[in-house]
Amino acid sequence: MHICLLPSEEFVPSQNHLAGIFQLHQAQALRFAGHDVRVISVRLAYSVPMLGRALALRVAGRDADNNLDRRSLGEIYRLLIDKVARLRRFVTQESVEGFPTLRVEGFYGFRSPSKKTDHRGWVRAGLVAFEEYLDRWGKPDVVHAHNLNPAGLLAREIKRRHSIPYVVTEHATFFHQGLIPRSLYPPLRRSAKDAAALVVVSPALRDTLVHTLGLIATRAVWIPNVLDPAFLSQLPAPCPPSASSFTFLAIGNLIPRKGHATLIRAFARAFGRRNDVRLEIAGDGPEDEGLRALATEMGVAQTISFLGRLTRPNVLDALLRCHALVLPSLYETFGVVLIEALATGRPVIATACGGPDCIVEPEDGLLVPPDDEVALAKALERHYQMSGAYDPARLRARALARFGSDRLVHDLLPLYQQAVHDKT
Secondary structure (H helix, E strand, C coil): CEEEEEECCCCCCCCCCCCCHHHHHHHHHHHHCCCEEEEEEEEECCCHHHHHHHHHHHHCCCCCCCHHHHCCHHHHHHHHHHHHHCHHHHEEEEEECCEEEEEEEECCCCCCCCCCCHHHHHHHHHHHHHHHHHHHHCCCCEEEEECHHHHHHHHHHHHHHHCCCEEEEECCCHHHHCCCCHHHHHHHHHHHHHCCEEEECCHHHHHHHHHHHCCCHHHEEECCCCCCHHHCCCCCCCCCCCCCCEEEEEECCCCHHHCHHHHHHHHHHHHCCCCCEEEEEECCCCCHHHHHHHHHHCCCHHHEEEEECCCHHHHHHHHHHCCEEEECCCCECCCHHHHHHHHCCCCEEEECCEHHHHCCCCCCEEEECCCCHHHHHHHHHHHHHCHHHCCHHHHHHHHHHHHCHHHHHHHHHHHHHHHHHHHC
16 A cells, blocks of 8 residues: 655654654554555745845845855845745655655745744645655555644645545644644644544543544544564563662653653652662753752752663663663653563553553553652652562563554554545
8 A cells, every 4th residue: 555654743854863753663564564655744944024034134234143144145035936936846855764755845924933824834835745746656545644733734635636535643742732723723623524534642632632622532543653663673582680779760851741850759759768779861851950950959869860862772772771661741642662661571650641541551560640759659669669570571572462563554554444445
């Protein structure tokens, strides 16, 4: 089957190899099953007001104080004309992890940027790239959009113009956080309604969409995210780490929603007087300095290590070193790091904050309420005391059965087939 993949974020761009990573893993699973997957990746840059202002300033002999200052007057003028009339000039082709990919640099609208209007420039650029897609590779059997905003809006427009069915998978926390402008709700509802299937990565996210968009619960199909292929093979036999001290590991951006402050307080409550229990925190973000200060304030700076942002291979190494993974988030639509830990044979502690609720079963570890320092401290202590109760090989086998590529293809392919069948 020929599948056109539409991520809402860029597809593994050179400057950020984590962007679009979940979509990449799904594409790899589908390719391994024998399907032809090709990608359209959209990004936005500049707008008519920005270019017009830069042009006027340059004529007046002044700079715009942005990266347009590196361009000549003629280049800025051509950018403005191309934005309005020749957007196809911004379509390029490359191979990303072996997947044929068309990248297009679109433009913001007359406000730049704006959550209320960004989707217009994004969809416009995506349609231009899709015309190029048709010329190069022909019609796909189905379009798979990731997130309703904005990829689902583009997929609906492609269906309207070319009668190609589409499936949408929703991953984002934006609805739960109230970051989607209410003015977008009507077009997003139409995109969900006209999709051949609406997939959600957790039942909690389905409930959020029902509450915010007024969707019918049975309309959404739960299909969990898939494991990174690196966790499916090339791993040593699952076994407990051999370190003399016990190590908990947390992986995530250092932002308030990830709950690291609660974790540090809970760790201090549980193990503040011990030197043989450690906590490693991997990730970066605006909370970094504050969290380090908190560790010092709580008297556990010597037993907490901040690892910074890890590469994908280093994530695997850190998981193999640790005894248990902790995910203390206030909200998650899924929690990929949980299934990665389980696939390495590591038990987990997570907050019951949405996505983890459908991942962590009693055989896998413990669930605690979010933002509850006392409950999390008790869970850390319990894990330390019963660490030998979890069989690494069993944890891995269960993870592969529930979140491996075979499971994804088994669940997703019938939706594609039904979409194509309904079209005919």
